[in-house]
Amino acid sequence: MKPSFRQLLADSHVAAIAIVMLLVGSVTWGLQPLLWIPASEAIGDWYNYAAADFTDVGHFFRQLGLPYWQAMIPFFPLAISFGIGTWILSHNVYGVGPFRVLIALREKLTRKRDA
Amino acid sequence: MLERVKELLVESFVGAIALGLLLSNAIARLANGLTLPITNWLVRTQFQQFTYRPPQSFSFREGGPELIRAFVLFVIWCALFYWLYFKRVPGERVT
Numbered sequence: 779m780k781p782s783f784r785q786l787l788a789d790s791h792v793a794a795i796a797i798v799m800l801l802v803g804s805v806t807w808g809l810q811p812l813l814w815i816p817a818s819e820a821i822g823d824w825y826n827y828a829a830a831d832f833t834d835v836g837h838f839f840r841q842l843g844l845p846y847w848q849a850m851i852p853f854f855p856l857a858i859s860f861g862i863g864t865w866i867l868s869h870n871v872y873g874v875g876p877f878r879v880l881i882a883l884r885e886k887l888t889r890k891r892d893a
Numbered sequence: 894m895l896e897r898v899k900e901l902l903v904e905s906f907v908g909a910i911a912l913g914l915l916l917s918n919a920i921a922r923l924a925n926g927l928t929l930p931i932t933n934w935l936v937r938t939q940f941q942q943f944t945y946r947p948p949q950s951f952s953f954r955e956g957g958p959e960l961i962r963a964f965v966l967f968v969i970w971c972a973l974f975y976w977l978y979f980k981r982v983p984g985e986r987v988t
Contacts, residue, residue, distance in 0.1 A: 786978050790908075790978050791906070791909045792912045793916070794913070795909060795910055795914065795917070796914075796920065798917075799913065799917035799918075800920060848939050849939070851932075852936055856924065859925075859927060860924055862924070863923070867920065
């Protein structure tokens with residue numbers, strides 16, 4: 779009996795890899811305005827001002843006001859849409875959420891290695 | 894020879910990884926194509942105060958190129974997935 783399309787997607791791990799990549803993309807786009815951009819701006823400022831012994835910590839976070847968050851708003855729809863894509867793919871192929879899929883696959887691979 | 898290449902791609906998981914990346918790229922472009930009109934509209938609204946142009950309306954056509962890219966990537970993915978995993982010798986295991 780020929781396996782179904784969903785069964786093949788699951789057995790070949792193609793869907794699992796796609797889920798991982800989409801999860802990484804979702805986290806990346808979500809964390810960029812929350813973590814990466816403020817941190818890189820602060821590090822850049824510190825590098826420029828360290829030579830002048832400029833140690834006012836508040837100065838390094840001055841850019842995190844309302845204009846900054848307004849400029850970062852476009853990042854979030856993309857992060858959310860990646861997350862929704864991940865969820866739809868994992869539910870369609872495996873019937874459960876993406877994190878459960880990855881945990882189950884990890885357990886399966888660990889069992890296979892130990893056997 | 895093509896059968897041998899196919900067998901190698903499946904057994905080494907290179908095919909699965911490549912197809913997984915291609916599928917994630919297609920889904921990502923689909924998501925981008927759907928959100929691009931929204932993000933462009935948000936950016937235009939934010940910077941409206943700095944321009945003297947009249948406000949532009951929301952347009953789904955801005956996501957068109959990304960949606961076309963997503964469709965093309967998905968077609969390529971389907972063709973490769975069919976070739977690698979559907980057209981198998983009876984009795985051959987997928988993994």
